[in-house]
Amino acid sequence: MKIKTLVLNPSQSQRRYLQLYDSICADILQGRMKKGDQLPSIRSAAKQLNVSRTTIENAYQRLLMEGLIVALPQRGYFVDAEEAQSELRCDIMNTGIEKQPDEEWIDLRSSSIDAEAFDTNVWLHYIKLVLQNHTWLTSYGDSQGEYLLRKTLQKYSYAMRGVLCKEDQIVIGANFQSLLYLICSLYQGKKVIGMEKSGFIQAEQVFHDCGFTIIYLEFDEEGIDISELSKHDLGMLYINSASSGIKKRALHSKRRKELLTYIQEHDVILLEDDHNGELRYQTKLRPAMQGFDRSDHIIYMRSFSKLLLPSIRMSFMVLNESMHQIYKRKKQNYHPSASKLEQLALAHYLMDGHMEKQIRQLRKRYEANSSLMMELLETHFSSFTYLLDETSLQILLYPRRSHDVTAYIEAAKDQRILVQRYGKEALALSFASLSATTLKEALLLLAEVWKVVE
């Protein structure tokens, strides 16, 4: 058999073996050569094309590497590409890399923030600072998180949230899930965890993967009640201390005290999710429970998604002392997950006091935005009841009559507005993702289209 279609062009800048490779490749992918067809031997191809054997060898080597041909001992080279694969190969080689079109949607879901809410120039300054000291970045870094950031977070958490810990108790991870996997990995007690049935499915997935039984606890208006807890035999308890229960409130003092007594008496590890705990603008700021725990039963957890950019994947936790001791022994079993570049940038950002400034600005912004949204809801959305979920930066809407909210979500979509479901019977509208002007525009549009749904 001959290589029919090939004309080697010595004036072409591309190296000859690549020209040959491209040509055979095209023959195979476009069906001119089929599975099982034999290629000429290296010797005869070299003769036929008047090139060195090395050129042919290099071309065949590449085809072999890509699995387009096989070499059978004592027999020679054969095409080995199946049709389905040929299509995929063509597709990979020929489609350009296009950005998915940025469609013009108004996004009221909680997964993004208004671009104006964070000064990316300040952030860029710290990213540059770290990159300029580039020897910092030539090693993996501490799997526990960078020392500088842990030290900074220790001070920040004390000043802003009353958290009391040594910097060695802090572990930094890329996200909540990586921290939760770590907790499950270290934990040696009863694999039964109680949590609110609020739909934190990513946390539930981790507990499920690690063989935990999940018990959904009944929360009342004020959060978790001790009488509910004592019905179960828990090993761990997951609480969003900044917003829980029917009213989405921070746990008040009496409940906190009861809870602290309960975890001590029943030897339960409490995972305290202090979700945006410092982001209060309508209600009173309450410190984290961790600072009040005298019996070493609380693991404090935080992310910064809504305070900085959501795209910065960074969370941390403060291990209680007994888990910390286990962690110290097993530390080498875990890889670092958070970007070292972003960790060091955040450390310097915190050290220079930008976070406090950022939080002050966010409080103002979210106070204004939530008030605006509430006003609009009161005026134009009489068929819903509302609830401010302060630290989640959203308002929950419960339709007074209809109970499935799918129709509302679909009607919004028709207007190119994205709205999030909250459980089965409610919607969550985020006021963090848009400027005041766009927020108003979106809500007036929704008021219009949702009239038809009712």
Added chain:
Amino acid sequence: MKIKTLVLNPSQSQRRYLQLYDSICADILQGRMKKGDQLPSIRSAAKQLNVSRTTIENAYQRLLMEGLIVALPQRGYFVDAEEAQSELRCDIMNTGIEKQPDEEWIDLRSSSIDAEAFDTNVWLHYIKLVLQNHTWLTSYGDSQGEYLLRKTLQKYSYAMRGVLCKEDQIVIGANFQSLLYLICSLYQGKKVIGMEKSGFIQAEQVFHDCGFTIIYLEFDEEGIDISELSKHDLGMLYINSASSGIKKRALHSKRRKELLTYIQEHDVILLEDDHNGELRYQTKLRPAMQGFDRSDHIIYMRSFSKLLLPSIRMSFMVLNESMHQIYKRKKQNYHPSASKLEQLALAHYLMDGHMEKQIRQLRKRYEANSSLMMELLETHFSSFTYLLDETSLQILLYPRRSHDVTAYIEAAKDQRILVQRYGKEALALSFASLSATTLKEALLLLAEVWKVVE
């Protein structure tokens, strides 16, 4: 009781409630006020200091928040700081954030690379590019990984490693562990995994956490043998296809074919760890096995730690089609873990062809460094045998006589040289972390001190 030490200074720029807070705080932490001591009521303190009640309230509020005082109903405010906690509080407030000293160690461990091996200016360019388009960063991003990066990795993996996949089969994570947790979470088969007892403890930890039984397989010189596999009833198999077995080689063709037949016939999922598969400089480049798998049983896994900066936390995998279908249904259960900033920077870096250039340079560098190290070993280290672990960028040293290598590690430490243990009976010397000059210097120093050990 009075607040004795306080003098409010109206000319001071600090707000008055903070002055009051600081003063009481210091009294408590320095032992002038003790646990149980009562503070004056808000009314009387306001009178005593001639300030508004709000000032007192704000100061008390902050002390309450930090758990330094408690409010008892109908009784008033009392100091509630225990001595042990006071020490910790003092420590948090008063110690500065100092960088841990960069000590002058020569690091021959595998956890870092030579700062010269990667052009951080090019990287900075792409980081800036992404930060300038800052609306990209105001949302969480796709938990599967950014579309642009997945599309780029699809092309890169095909061109460089012969990997065949749709971009939708690719999942990006911060590190190998996060990808392995995800695989365990999606996997529905027999929870028995076979792997080489090579000490990849971070992978073993994940399988252990997710309830897998780990079977250590016997590897021979060429890697895994099928007769060894058929002794066990495996659900999954973990193979480093770029370097395995006693000789640390890429699996050769015959073994690969047997393995492909085995996983198909026994319905075993093969996790192919293509560790630095393209980083060949002494032996022949072999493509990944994934491209040859016609029965949908291979999950291909990669990280970029040694090709880019180790501090960039980025790994990806190509799910086989059946796992991909499960993933599509459960995708919302998982959070993104890799930094979106670094993902987009890497996408543009790859699109502009920098990776190929970087790999060409690394091959040259590592060919030179490994040859240099081999030469030095042959001349000066006659009491060891050596083995090049090419893709791991290290040479394994086995002492001919002594069997515990601790003494060598300690002797190196005395010279401020860090050397890594490899199993119980070997040392691993990385040639990636140092320039040729330092490498030579370090090895001559080691040759000297290890003579005494022997």
